[in-house]
Every structure is written in C-alpha cells, then in structure tokens.
Amino acid sequence: IQLLEVTQHVETHKHIKSDDHKLSTEELEEKYGTSISKGLSSARAAEILARDGPNSLTPPKATPEIVKFLKQMVGGFSILLWIGAAFSWISFGIQFAQGAESPFDNLYLGVVLALVVILTGIFAYYQEAKSTNIMASFSKMIPQQALVIRDAEKKELPADQLVVGDIVEIKGGDRIPADIRLIFTQGCKVDNSSLTGESEPQSRSCDFTHENPLETRNIAFYSTTCVEGTATGIVINTGDRTIIGRIASLASGVGNGKTPIAIEIEHFVYLVAGVAISIGVLFFIISVSMRYKILDSIIFLIGIIVANVPEGLLATVTVSLSLTAKRMAKKNCLVKNLEAVETLGSTSIICSDKTGTLTQNRMTVAHLWFDDQIYSADTSEDQTTQPFDQSSQTWTALSKIVTLCNRAEFRPGQENLPVMKRVVVGDASETALLKFAEVVLGDVMDIRARNKKVAEIPFNSTNKFQLSIHETDDRNDKRFLLVMKGAPERILERCSTIMINGKEEPLDSEKAEAFQTAYMELGGMGERVLGFCHLYLPENEFPDTYPFDTDSMNFPTSNLCFVGLLSMIDPPRSTVPDAVSKCRSAGIKVIMVTGDHPITAKAIAKSVGIISATSETVEDMAKRLNVPVERVDRRQATAAVVNGMELKDMSLQQLDEVLCNHSEIVFARTSPQQKLIIVEGCQRQGAVVAVTGDGVNDSPALKKADIGIAMGIAGSDAAKNAADMVLLDDNFASIVTGVEEGRLIFDNLKKTIAYTLTKNIAELCPFLIYIIASIPMPIGTITILFIDLGTDIIPSVALAYEKAESDIMNRRPRNKSKDRLVNEQLAVYSYLHIGIMQSVGAFVTYFTVYAEQGFLPTTLLGVRVNWESNAINDFEDSYGQEWTKYQRTYLQWTGYTAFFVSITIQQVADLIIRKTRRNSIFQQGLFRNKVIWVGIFSQIGIALILTYGLGHVTALNFTPLRFQYWFVAVPFAILIWVYDEVRKLFIRRYPGSWWDKNMYY
C-alpha cells in the first residue's frame, strides 16, 4: 500500500518509465552493455560516469555565500545606518566644498557608521556560517563502499563511482548503493523504511512479481539497507535518477518561509525604524522651522537615527540564539537554522513518528503467559534482571525453548558490553528473545552448546513455525528435546497437552479458553505474540543415532506439549511518558503519525500518554455503551485513532474537524505522503507544527513543517537535509527540552530587547533637547555607538542565560499573532518609563558637570550658536571666566563622558530589573545567573577603560572624568530598580488588572 502511494506521489511529478524489472537477465545484459560474469570494463564505466555523473544525490542548492553576506549588509537596521552614513558623507561634501573648519568630523562619522554596519554584518554572517558548519561536518559521512564486478574482477569501489550497468554484490548489513535490479539472491531481505516508513523487512528475489517497478520484488532501492542474505544485481539507476533522488528533489520544491522569530524580529525592526524615522523627520521639520541650517538639520537627523537604532541588538540576538543552539546541541538537539531554536518554543503541535522516536526501535519481550498467568517483563532500555516469578518448572521449560529454538546470535567480541547494547545477527523477534534469555539465564551460547542441535526447520511463512531438535544437557536423560515456536494458534493446534506448574495436563476446552483469553489480551496490547511448545522424544523410538530428516519430517510435529506465550513489542522509551505529559501541560498537542498497525499504535500511544488513561476513542465509547459506532456522539470522544485508509477518504474539512475536535490523535497506517496532508491540516488550524521524521519520503513533510526534526541516528540524509533540527539521540524527550529552551530564549530575548531599547531614549533625548533648548550637545554620536556596541553588548547577551521565572512548561504555547516579541507594553515601558528616568538621571549628571565647571544650568540655555562658534574664544561662563573654543569643546566632551557614564550606571540597574518580568529580583535571586555579573563588570570595566584609558585620545571624545560624577546617577539607578519592583509587585498582586494589562510586557 505504502509503496503504491510513493509511486503515485512520484508519478504525479515525474513519470517512471522503467521496465527493467520485466526484462530477463540476458535482455538486461544487452540493454546495459554489460556482462553478469565480467561486469563492465573500466573504460566503459568511466565513459558512463562521465555521461551520468557520480552516483550521489545533488545536495540542495545553497544560497551563494556572497548573497548571504550581502543580505546581512542590508538587512535589519543596516539600511537606516547606511542612510545615516550617506547623510554624513553628503554633509561632509557640502561642508568641504564650502571650506568649513572641520568638515572631516562628518566624514569620519559616516565611515564609522559604515564600519558598524559592515562589522555587525560580518559578525552575523560568521555566526550563521558557524552554525551551518556544525551541520555540514555532521552530515559528512564515511564514504560508502560497494563491491563491484568490473573487468571480470571483484573490486571495492566508493559507491559514488557506480554507473548504470555495474554488477554489484550486496550482503546483510550493507546499504544498497544504487537502484538495483536483482539477478541473484539468497535469503535477501531489505529494510525499506527509509523509503516507505514501513519497518518490517521485505524479502527480495529475482522474480518479477508486480507490474509496478516499486512493488516488484526484484528491485532494491538506493539508500535502503539489506538486512540479511546476499544478492547480486545490475545497477539500473544512479544518483538523482534513483527513486530516492526523485523524492529528494521533490522535497526541495516545498517552499521555505520565515520562522516565527524572524517575523518577530522583522516586526521589531519595523517598529524601531518607524520610531526612528518619524522622530527624525519630525525634528528635521522642527529644526528647519527653528531656522537651523539644512545642513545642521541633516546632522541632527543622523544623530537621531544613530540614537534610535540599537546597532548591537541584532548581533546580540544572533549570539543569544547561537548560545541556546549550543546548549540544545548538548541536549542532543542539533539546530541547523539558528532561528529554529525559537520556533521549537512556539510549537503548538508535534507530529511525532512512533518507531525510534517514541519507542526504543527494538523488539523487546514485554509479557509472558505460562501457568495460566500473565507476567510482565521489564522493557526499559537498560534491563539487567527480570523481576517476574521464575520459580515455576514451566518457566524452566519455557526458557529452554526460548533459548534453543532461536537462530539469532551475538556478534562475537562483545562480552563486555551490556546485553541490551550488543549487536545481534538475526531478525527482530529472535533478537528480542535472545536478549531476553541472555538477561534472565546468562550465557545463552553456552546453553546452546551444551544442548547440541541435531536438526532444525527454520521459520517460513507457510508453516509459520520454527522447530529444532536438541540433545539435552542432562547426562542421565538420553531423550531428544523437540522445541517449537510460532504463531500461537498454529502452535496450539499441534498440542494435545499443556504444562501447568511443570506438569503436563491435557489440553481441554477450559485450558484452550484460557489460552484464547491471554492471546487476545496480549494481542490487544498491540504486541506480537509467539507460542512455545516442546516434546521430549521417547528414547526407544529416537535413539541417539536416529537420523533426523527435516525434509521428510521423520519425527512428530503434533501432540506436543504447550508451554507458554511470549509477547513482544517495540517498547516506549522510558523518558517519553514524562516528556509527553510535559508537552501536555505545556499546551502542546502530540499527534502520533505512524505506519504501524492501529492496535499497536494505540497501545504505544496509551502507554506513553499520547492517549491518556481516561480518554476514549469513538470505538471505545461504542464498546462501553454497547451501541454501534455510528450512534456515538463523536464530539464526546477526546481521542481518535485514524487509519490511513480512512484518512484517504476524508475531505479537508473532515480532517480539520478531526484535528479540531480531538485533543489526542493517533494516525496509524499512514503513508509518508499523508504525513504532509496532516501537517498542512494542523497548519490550517494556525498551529506551529513540529514534525519528526527519518525516512527520505518524510522530507516533504519535514520541509512543510514549521520546524522539521530529523533523527540523527535512524534518519536518512535527505531527511536531515530537509529538517531544521536533528535529534542526535532520536529521543522524543529531547524535543521537549528543546521546547523548553526555545520558550526560554523567547522570554529572554524580550528581556534583552527591553534592556537595549531603554537607553535609546537616554540617547535620543539629548538631541531633542539640544535642538529645542540649544544647550551644548550632551552626548556625541560616537559616544552613543560606544554604548550600543561597547558597554551594552555583553550584558544583553548575559540576559540569554537568565533562568525561567516560572515553569515555562506550564503555560500554553504563545499565540503567534498576539504574543509578540516586542509588544506595545514593552516598547512603552522601556521608552516612556525607564528610558525617561534614565534620561533624567543622565541630564542631572550633565548639568552637574557643567555647573561645577562654571556653567550653571540657566546659562546653558540657548547658548548653542556661540558655544559652537570657532570665532568666539572668550566665551563667558556663569562666574565671569572666559573660555576658548577648545576649552569649551573639552568640557563638552567631559559632558559626553559624564552622560555616557550615567547611562552605563543606570543600565546596570536596567540590567538587574530586566532579569525578571513578573517576579521580584529577590525571588529570582541576584546571583543565580553568574553571567549577569560578568555583564555588569564588563560594562563598568569598558566604561572605565574608555574614560581613563582612552580619555586622552581626542578622536574618541572621552575625557578622564572626575570620579565623583560616576555616582550622580546612582540615585536614579536605585529609583529605576524600586519603580520596577513596585511594578512587578502590583502585577503579581493584581493579575488581570489595569496595571497588569498596561505594565506587563
């Protein structure tokens, strides 16, 4: 079924015109000009290689590096800064042409602005490139080798050298190196899960079994694996022309949109740019109408733009995101796209795979039934003992069958590994039984050696059992032991007795009934059940020289003694139930999408909590109420198990209804193609959808999802390429930690932005007051850049390390249209409350410096023109002293420094208040985030260096400030802190009040 869907899927886009599977070996030899015994000649192979290209998938088209780089140069605030730089150069040009005194100031300013854009652009580019590199190094794998016959010789070649017509040999464990038409097979089984998502291995033979090339048994596909057996085949497709290649190229066609955080940042940039431009233009008009020269007005405009634009912020955001990405990588979530870090946090629906993600991806014995009783086995990842009652004689018999009637073996040389980690040669059920026996009984191989096998009939699909005959390890007992396992009903048919408490009892209808009940119960749990029986062959009939012949079956295979049932399941990972319940309390809907059988899917969903214990499906309700399914009110069922076949017949509205009405949904028997439909359905509900996947044909769904999560271990390259994130341990629980980190970074980015925006007002006010009141310039443009790109950078990154204020996993995912990163409250509170306080504090420092040096506040009003005049060198201060231009300029720089220092001091307070948005600082703890202190010390350290270290470099406009001026703004810093504590107190006291609505950001 699934293969058919893939075919349809592929066929709708590219028609597969292949009849290689119908051709005979000779026709194939002719078609591809090859010989099965000799292979291609090297020369011919080289020719074809030159024609077709290497046998590898073309990686998805990457954006050229230069385009990425240029994007960084013009994105975000860069445009505004470029405008600022352009204005600076224009005014320089004009002033230079007019021959003014110091036109070079504007030239330098323009250069500095351009440098700021270029440097932050390079930085952002570098950050991006770094995170991409992690991915690149990850996806680089050991080159695959293929065994090829060329020039009549067997050769090991890198798989990408294969060409059409090559004869390749594969064996169990190999990855199929290209699309291959099989010409010789021996017990060959392939795992097509990377293509179809179906985990059951499928047998392969040379026979043409189906019209459809994808269904026929004599073709093996590129990137699937050969599980067991050997095969030889002719390469019929290579590289992008393979089926996988076609699907992969299909995935790259699915559009790539913006991440939620990118939208938020864009929104924020528009907001700030809007404020900057409107204030700039407003004051341009004001200054022109106040009869300032146009040139001066342009210079004011530059100042206003520079003050308004948080130059360092976007770099900070990038750093914060990459810090989180690093943290997530430690927790096994590898993020390919930095912005996806946050997307995970806003996720509202997770469409998860079952196999491997929710489950351990290995069959494990889950239950046993013997002595008319069901026992549970330990299915955790690292079992070392099994706690169930092992005293019964029946168990001894059962364990013997389990041990002996089993062809699976451990690969040698793994004695020191825990049992569960050892590699086994054999199929999934046998592996499960082997490991189970090894855990319970100890050295299985030794037991097998002591009970020598004399005959064996391997499992086949016609008789549905497996049988072997052994000598026993009991020296006194010369009887042979016949052990058999298989489909329970078939095993029971062959039995006439049943072992209860070690004694054989006749199998009457009552006992058969008990068997049926147990069988149904285990089967109902979605488990694969096997029956076990044995028979001690009478010594007189079967002496130790008896020639057992498995073809003629010269031994009894009926009237055996039934011993017990064992049921196996791919058990959920032990961390998953907890993770699912975390998701639930975090308001995230977990939808299971699996190719497995509905019963198994539902059982796993129940055991991990995707379907909670109390909720029922429509079918459950019908069963409970004893009414037909049609009469049950569908709305009352919280859970739903939707079969792929049902899904196929559903209209989009019906699907929407299912997604809407049920909170717990399992999609079973779905094809990977349907996964895409489900994802689209979820997105129609306005959800941010995370999708996990590992197969190649998951890649369209991974791309379509808001965040595609590929499995690092089981995942195919195509899935990893299409995904935004890779789970290194394939564990669902890692997604939940990722969600937590994503939510945290969203909160923390809010804090960072609030912190950064605040001082913009303190940088902007000086310009406005300078224009209106004509006081000496309180702060220079260069100084502003030193705050934005100097003192403020490390503190704002430090906020990314802030711990969550409350359990962020207890609230609903953010509503992407309402819960903005930068909302009105944040902007208003930062700009109009804290920003204003900062400005007042900084202006008090400014006036203090000027007053103590001789210019009282009243004297300063309206002095701008004379103050800045080069011609006036005996400018009188409030005390009658006279100042030269340079002396005034130096004082002005001292004013800049004082203003800078006050902003820095108050930003320390701002940093501390931004640690929390709701809780008191005392609840959050001042010392829990050590990085904040690094931030504070760096801030003050940089300010000290600028002031005292570089205070003599005139170009920087810093002067060694008298030490006491550092403390003028301290009362205002304390005021900021107190005000914010009061704000938070009222928010906590009166939730939902007017205050809460207006003050909580």
Add this chain to the structure above:
Amino acid sequence: MATLSEKKTCSERMENFRRFIWNPETKQFMGRTLINWVWISLYYLAFYVVMTGLFSLSLYSLMRTLNPYEPDYQDQLKSPGVTLRPDVFGERGLQIYYNVSDNKTWDGFITTLQTFLTAYTPAAQHLNINCTSDTYFIQDTFDGPNKTKLSCKFTSDMLQNCSGLTDPTFGFPEGKPCLIIKMNRIIKFYPGNGTAPRVDCTYVGDDSRPLEVDYYPVNGTFNLHYFPYYGKKAQPTYTNPLVAVKLLNITRNEEFKIVCRVVGTGIISDNVHDPYEGKVEFRLKIDD
C-alpha cells in the same frame, strides 16, 4: 519551514487601520476605550509631574551645593586663552585684511575697536579703583560695596597711541594698525609668578625677520594688580587689562602670519589642540 505570513491586500490594511482608529464593537479608540485613555493619560501626567519634580529637586540641590563666587573646578582653565580685537574670523582663522586707500575695508575694524573700548572709558570704569602697586592685588575680605571686592581701573588712555583718543583711526590708514590683545579671565589665576606677563608678537615661520611693534602699555605687560580675578559676583565691575600692539613696518601687499604670545610663568602657549591658549595667531595683509 512553512510560510507564516499571509499577504494582506491594501484595502484590508486600510480596513484594519480604520478599525484600529475606531472600533465600534468594543468602543475602542486606537486600541483603548475612552475611559482607559483617561486613566492612562492621568497615569502619565502623574508620572511626568513626579519626574519633573525629581529633576527640579536634583537641580535645586545641585545649586545649593555650588559656591556662588567661584566654580568647584577649573579643570579646563589651567591657562588663559588669548583673544585679539578686532576679531574678524574668516575661513582660515583670524584675519585682518584691508586696503589703506579704501576706508570701507578698515571702517569695520575701527568700529569694533571703538565699541570694544567703550567698556574702558573713565565713565565705565568709575567704580574701579586706581591701583599703583605692581604686585598681585590679593583681597581676602570683601572690601567693596555690597559684599564685593575691589577691581582696578583700566582705562583706554593707558593704551596711549592705540587708545583711539589721539588717533581715532587706530593707525589703520597709515598701514600701522593697532590691535588689542586680551587675556581671558580665570578666577584666582596668578599669571607670571610675581612678574607681570607680557605680550610678544612675532612672525610665524620666519624668525629671522624681527617684527617691529610698539606695545602699550610699555613693554606690553599686564600689570599684576589686575590679578587675581575673583569672579563676577565678587568683582562685578572688573575689566580685563589690555595690551595694544601697533604694527609699525608691515610690507604692503603681502600676507603675513603673526602670533602674539602672552609670556609668563604658568601661561601655556604650546597646546597643540588649542590655538588660542596663551597665544593668538592671525593673518595680516595690508594693500595699498
């Protein structure tokens, strides 16, 4: 990654905007109900009143800490600046360019000088005392009227030939212009360490040729009894002492760069950043 943003049409945007301005369903004007607007306005009013109050309080307490007579610090005023009259400031600094035969070119200079010297008429100086001592005029007490200190008289006649009294054209038509050098006031600044600082004018860059000048008062000194200055509040009638420089032998039709330094201990004139500290440079060109 799926596309999250759906494009809106222009009319939808307009409609959204209209709804934002006035939403009839919720009775919201620009996102708030009217009563909400009243509350928020009241809050901001109160907030800004408090902030203004805090600002005023801070400035008030700042003013309370200040000494009305002298500033707390004179970090920038270690050494006085020197200025020139007439002070015509062109593109390349101070420049005195004129044509002897064209009185329009030097009328402005004369007016500037005359206006400048009106502060030095006996009438303007009548509150100041005559000082004779050649030492610093140190006053520890307030001897003047209304708790002020006394200031020494400096009248324009002390500039003799350059006073504008004998020659109202200050020598401009003869090509021997008078220029006045003034040293900036700095509170409690003691120039020269006991010796009166004097003005010394030279050509810039061409040391070999001496500049012929007459200084008024004699030797071009600033008498020590004008120092120290005690500030506007203590000495409201204080006027800076002046030195006039009469350039005697200037080659016509040639531009010169001349520097006049004030020479004295504690007066710095080699600050690379400040061209007006302790000296004044100007360009001179007299045409005929």
